[in-house]
Amino acid sequence: MVKLDLKTTEELTSWLPSKKEQYVAERVKAGENPDVAAKMSDLQFAELFPNGSPAEGQFVMNVIADEEVVGTLWMGRPFSGDADTWFIFDIEIAKDARGRGFGRSAMEAAETWTRERGGTRVALNVFGPNLTARSLYDSLGYEVLATSMFKDI
Secondary structure, eight states: OOOOOOOOHHHHHHHHHHHHHHHHHHHTTTOOHHHHHHHHHHHHHHHHHHGGSSSSTTTEEEEEEEEEEEEEEEOOOOTTTTTTEEEEEEEEGGGTTTSSSSSHHHHHHHHHHHHHHHTEEEEEOOTTOOOOOOHHHTTOOOOOOOOOOOHHH
16 A cells, blocks of 8 residues: 655656656657657646646655655646546656555555546556556556557668
8 A cells, every 4th residue: 555645846856857858768769769759758848847847737746655755656637638537647666666566556546546636537658668567557457548559661
């Protein structure tokens, strides 16, 4: 069992630059052109974190187990504007805390968090190469909404 607590301004200041770099790297690993990945990251993070602070409807939280931060969960309103949906923009469990059920518990906490705010759907995107995450989401009953594919030639 885990609990969720909002990150402090100081925690966000140190988290945001590395998250942006990770996001670009994940997009590139998934097959996107590095320049396009960087440009899309800049645009999205500028919208979601204007002046380095979360925009309205964005919540970056520590995942806490036994009074220790074991990860981060970022929930927000989806770009689609669907009022019943909360979107998981990011979930990451610290490397030394993986394999102990904290990812599953954090996902269940995200569902509870969503219900407490009147939401009826949790949505997320997962990059194709992230087989561990995809397996977790499948085991929790998440369904594929769309699949994007490419082939380098």
